[in-house]
Amino acid sequence: MxxxxxxxxxxxxxxxxxxxxxxxxxxxxxxxxxxxxxxxxxxxxxxxxxxxxxxxxxxxxxxxxxxxxxxxxxxxxxxxxxxxxxxxxxxxxxxxxxxxxxxxxxxxxxxxxxxxxxxxxxxxxxxxxxxxxxxxxxxxxxxxxxxxxxxxxxxxxxxxxxxxxxxxxxxxxxxxxxxxxxxxxxxxxxxxxxxxxxxxxxxxxxxxxxxxxxxxxxxxxxxxxxxxxxxxxxxxxxxxxVDAAVATFCAGVTGSGDHVAMIGTSMCWGFVSPTVDARHRLITMPHVYRGADRSYVFGGAITAGAAVTWFRETFCQAEVAEAARTGEDAHALIERKAIEVPPGAEGLVFLPYLMGERSPIWDAQAKGAFIGLSLAHSRAHLYRAVLEGVSFALQHNIEAGRQSGQPLDDRLIVVGGAAHSDLWMQIVADVTGYPVFTIEEEVEAALGAAMLAALGAGLVDAATAERGWVTLAERARPEAAAQAVYRERFEIYKSLYPALRDAMHRLK
Missing domain, CATH: 3.30.420.40 (ATPase, nucleotide binding domain)
Structure with missing residues (x-):
């Protein structure tokens, strides 16, 4: 072999x-x-x-x-x-x-x-x-x-x-x-x-x-x-x-309308399209597979996993210390508490603009924020709000992508470190309305690069490349009650940046 x-x-x-x-x-x-x-x-x-x-x-x-x-x-x-x-x-x-x-x-x-x-x-x-x-x-x-x-x-x-x-x-x-x-x-x-x-x-x-x-x-x-x-x-x-497109290719996303969210340090959501159109305020590049007639169109948040890491390191010293004692993962410890918080984090919304923001708002001076804080909110509420805020940013990009007129597949594939979190995958399903599938192999872009190597060397054919080497597993399906909450919260989320933009720009 x-x-x-x-x-x-x-x-x-x-x-x-x-x-x-x-x-x-x-x-x-x-x-x-x-x-x-x-x-x-x-x-x-x-x-x-x-x-x-x-x-x-x-x-x-x-x-x-x-x-x-x-x-x-x-x-x-x-x-x-x-x-x-x-x-x-x-x-x-x-x-x-x-x-x-x-x-x-x-x-x-x-x-x-x-x-x-x-x-x-x-x-x-x-x-x-x-x-x-x-x-x-x-x-x-x-x-x-x-x-x-x-x-x-x-x-x-x-x-x-x-x-x-x-x-x-x-x-x-x-x-x-x-x-x-x-x-x-x-x-x-x-x-x-x-x-x-x-x-x-x-x-x-x-x-x-x-x-x-x-x-x-x-x-x-x-x-x-x-x-x-x-x-x-x-x-x-x-x-x-580019890694986002290669990870998308790894997931078997090669046809028009196939779409993937890569949620690691940042978040990139992208889909394959036969057309190029800057009016949807997303990013377009040739796809890494059949790029002559297929574009990879994507958008994303600058801080996704980076926002979660920032929250853990800034606010979760107790969980980090417990993890050091027990060998458990600090994220898992705080997540067990966040699961008990209802969808919508009891009136708390997080804007994940910790280094400005990419699509679709395109503002380097945008600032992160928790909106709706009260004395009733705990670390678990804030943690859940961070996961929800990044998921709202994902939905914001999906909404922009739909303006291209390209029909999207009826499932969403998620790759990257966020896929380790059952809670986050359920939130993504509830916010976007898509059943969420993840890759069992957990190797993503590196495996996509390996497939490109095999394809270029003539060791695999196009059918194998399009099928991919990965196994997709369904992780979460949208739940009606949570969807109803998130539809209302997403409209609030979208209204907050325009309302706060001038103040964000004045904060130096």
């Missing part, structure tokens, strides 16, 4: 899987880290952290598996959305940490684009709007604030492209990563847009010229890195893509 390696570079960890072409996982490894947040709304990462994590996790997988290197036929790396990308000079040396998707520092650059550029034309070309989430606004920030970096920049590289270059010496950018940059990629022509780049004042030469499909071979593993990783020289590396 032949085997493949799938790697996913995430915001807080890199995960590697070694998988047989029957879909069985034979070894896995992960390396944890944290992004740098030196100032409010800033989030960046030294690309060496990512590359070292990839190498460490791959070496560990190969060693654990005991599989001979000639039997490992291909490898693919997916990655977090790298925002601006890694600025590198002519010698391909990194010039500055990568401003990642979480980074919201480019507020002034967004204002300048809105004031000075034909935004309607930009949207028509790219299928995307203007926000500091998008990489092109972060590139403009570098131009304005780091002129010495800008002057030396030869290319901006997505994280997976940089890793592939280090391992093979070949440079290419997959279409999903190119499209997700936003205002520089022509969605119809599937190429860098010289018109859009000219409008923005970004030299076209900074965009790597070779664009490829996610399952295309970028190059063969170099002799140096083959020896260091325990793999065969010349083993092909596929291009990979």
């Amino acid at each position: 032949k085997y493949v390696i799938g790697v996913d570079i995430g915001t807080q960890s890199t995960k590697c899987l070694l998988v047989g072409i029957d879909g069985k996982v034979h070894a896995q490894a992960s390396v944890a880290y944290q992004p740098e947040t030196p100032k409010p709304l800033w989030a960046q990462q030294d690309c060496a952290v990512w590359f070292d994590a990839v190498c460490e996790s791959v070496r560990a997988c190969v060693a654990k598996s005991g599989i001979a290197s000639p039997d490992i036929a291909a490898m693919c790396v997916s990655s977090l959305y790298g925002g601006a990308g890694i600025p590198v000079d002519e010698a391909m040396q990194p010039l500055h940490p990568c401003l990642i998707w979480m980074d919201r520092r480019a507020t002034a650059e967004v204002d300048a684009v809105n004031a000075n550029v034909d935004v309607a034309r930009l949207q028509a070309i790219t299928g995307n709007g203007v926000d500091s989430y998008h990489g092109f606004t972060k590139m403009l920030w570098i131009r304005e604030h780091l002129p010495e970096v800008w002057a030396k920049t030869c290319y901006f590289l997505p994280p997976n492209s940089y890793v592939n270059w280090r391992l093979t010496g070949e440079l290419a950018v997959d279409h999903s990563s190119a499209g997700n940059i936003g205002g520089v990629y022509d969605a119809a022509q599937r190429s860098w847009s010289h018109e859009a780049l000219g409008m923005l004042g970004i030299p076209a030469r900074m965009m790597p010229p070779r664009l490829v499909e996610s399952s295309d071979v970028v190059g063969g593993l170099s002799a140096e890195w083959a020896a260091k990783l325990g793999l065969a020289e010349g083993m092909p590396l596929m291009a990979g893509g």
